[in-house]
Amino acid sequence: MSLEKTMTLARTVSLETTQVISKTLSQVPVPPLPEWINRFMAGSNQYGANAFDRSFIVLGLTMYMVGLVMVASSSIPVAERIFNNPFHFVIRHGIYIGLSLAVAGVALQIPMSWWHKNSSYLLGFAIVLLVTVLLIGRSVNGSTRWIVLGPITVQAAEPAKLFFFCYLSAYLVRRREQVMENLKGFIKPLIVFGVMAALLLLQPDLGTVIVMFVTTFGLLFLAGAKLWQFIAMALVGATSLGMLAYFEPYRWRRVTSFLDPWQDPFGSG
Incomplete structure (x- = not known):
């Protein structure tokens, strides 16, 4: 079986599995x-x-x-x-x-149609949030991630992440054929992701970037992007994340502690 057929089969299985889980949950006595x-x-x-x-x-x-x-x-x-x-x-x-x-x-x-219609505005608001937190956000332990609103502290990355996914989902619905057939249609959402990832890394917040990358990868997979695009995206993403972790000592300590927690059991392990 070719890789393209394998990808198509995997998408079909993913959708069918989701439908089965939804149907099963609906039958659970509540x-x-x-x-x-x-x-x-x-x-x-x-x-x-x-x-x-x-x-x-x-x-x-x-x-x-x-x-x-x-x-x-x-x-x-x-x-x-x-x-x-x-x-x-x-x-x-x-x-x-x-x-x-x-x-x-x-x-x-x-209504769901409202989220679809206003997804571009939500994305703009997400970018404004990420810029705002860099300008006036509160810093804790070297990270600037929080906006203080009176007694409430908001982590800007959380609503920004949600709004980005709203935009990406709406884009893939509107431009699915372009994503499947045209390289430009595949790259456009990745450019948006890159802008948001850069703003998040300035905080810094690599964890949110990883979550967004994996989710973006999955949504593009379900939208039917080509196999070679996934391979290129996975290689670039894995290489970039590896370099970001390796060249930042505290991030690399987390990796080594995960692989060998007994190396420093009373510290990072």
């Missing part, structure tokens, strides 16, 4: 949701917003609860020693959960 959530969901569908599966809501809430328990179990002694309140970090994390649920509720009321 406990009844509170009435106010049901009304919220009905209102969402009434105004043409995104339909969503109750199973995913339950999974998301479960992850929230597990995260809250983990924060509590790991932070109570530290909070007691520093703030004389063992639940300081638990309360703060709970506030963040409430805010995130409110934002999610607003986002679910927005």
Whole structure:
């Protein structure tokens, strides 16, 4: 079997697997949701917003609860020693959960067509955020990643990453034929990625760059880009990330500690 046929088969299997997982999750028995959530969901569908599966809501809430328990179990002694309140970090994390649920509720009321239509504006806002954090952001341990908004600290890379994925998804829907047949169509989103990656590396934030690179690679794969383009992208990406890690001592220590944690068990290991 040729590599092109293998890639096509892999895309087909990926899509079919996603459909099977979605169908399986929809068949999992889910406990009844509170009435106010049901009304919220009905209102969402009434105004043409995104339909969503109750199973995913339950999974998301479960992850929230597990995260809250983990924060509590790991932070109570530290909070007691520093703030004389063992639940300081638990309360703060709970506030963040409430805010995130409110934002999610607003986002679910927005039709998918709105995200598609305004993806270019969202990308522009993402770039503005990344430039702003470099100019007025708060620096911690040599990294400038946070914008302070009163009592709230926002990591600019998180909304910027989301808006970039909105833009990329909309671009691949609009220009899928160009991505599949034209090198220019394949390179355009990579140029946008390169600009955002450069801004992120100035913070520096290599972790977010890696997440964005892998996600971009996957989306282009699903969009049907050619095999040689993937090979070139993988080689350039792996070489660039390797050089970025090797020439920055603290990043390279993380790599060596991962490969041999007993080399420095009480430090980086």
